[in-house]
Amino acid sequence: MRFVYWMMGRKFGKVMIPVKVVTARMSGSLGLNRKLQKFHKKIQLEPELKLMVRTLTSEINGCGFCVDLAQSEVIRENLGMEKFNALAEYQTSPLFSDRERAALAYAEEVTRHKNVSDATFEELRKHFNDREIVEITWLNTVQNYTNLVNIPLEIEFDGLCAIAKSETQIEHDERTPVQNVEG
Template identity: 45%
Template structure:
């Protein structure tokens, strides 16, 4: 590993004791939901509460309106986070998978989705599209055609939305050197 990037601590120090009633409430609600205050809350939200809170809130609102199966949405987000090497994002994604009692074996097999019997042809088409878009920032016409053979136009737009919004989370955490909070371990214990 390149020692230049081996630092574990976030580049900005986490705000452990927030000022203001609303920030304290957000910390308390986060602690209640996750068993601890996630690092992005202490690093980003604490410094940009209105902007970050509103943007993340809007992502959450739009995610609730998705017509894609929840498992498919989580698979897409996790694939993007894996490619972008956002360990916080893969950790919190797995936290939600555990809490929703989804098949963890399927998420464990994500790196071999193209050959694993756990994945449908539709999921493979979506994950090929997501992988290509995330990795190359471009998609071949044949990849899109395969995706289109399995998904409606709305579902395709939802897939693109999931990729784009996951990039927001990934780049926010990577840019500030925020890594896993081991939230998945907390979820397994509860």
Template identity: 40%
Template sequence: MISPLKVIYARKTELIPLTAYIDWMREKKLAVGPAVRMLVTTRVSQLNGCAFCHDLNLARAVQEQIGYARFLGLDRWPESEAFNERERAALALADEVTRNHDLSESTFELCRQHFSDEEVVELIWLVAVENYFNMQARSLRIGSDGLFRRTAEAHGP
């Protein structure tokens, strides 16, 4: 059983449907593709120092076979050649909104070059949702469950 189930949802079961709905929206109802979604949420959890969420996001990247090696270099995304221009725009948005709780005009325009207006809204929503989960896990001292390591071992290189 993953730690948030033991720490949060065992104590406040009414939050389970909300979390399940957010996860369903994230996975099934967004136009932004899975690789960009996972890069954004992983970067946000990394910026927030949320060990559980970062671990979970890396495990999801392995499960979805989205080239998780790139995810390990997210802290160097601006200078890394592992990311295309669309991904860089999404990561710039993730960094700015997480750090500043706002988006500069230049980053907004950069995103509009690579994403539809609907997708820009989705990216900002993804950042907000990941910040929501990170805030809970960090504040309640929920650490890594070792999901990435176990998933990587199960799926191989």
């Protein structure tokens, strides 16, 4: 576990609470999570859409940790927070494309009802091919699974978004040339 804690510290600036709570008591879950992360990288959907689906699912379920983690990824990937802050209004906000709305409506309906209407699925089919629909479904399913591990164990915000913001600011400051100001 020391190695896992060290790696977490390097990657996220701290050891995440789920690792302290779940992995420390059920070490086999680490292998499963690593396999899920590795598989997640093979998903071909655009990174912003993947994060939007994950974040909306976590917001609906009330998983503060997962929202915090996803937002920290948004910051680390330099995607901009505007859409993520407006996810609750995705249906009406001009920030979202019809493609994004279709994916988010599908993820929302699956999360809330474990099924979707024909109309929701048909709208999804207008914007996504079969593989992409399966990828959206998989992302939503895995996010619901993660939420259902964290919520009952009361794993909440972990400060990951704040750490990512401070790291991004430090990187920005290091790249910004210092100007000589006289007078």
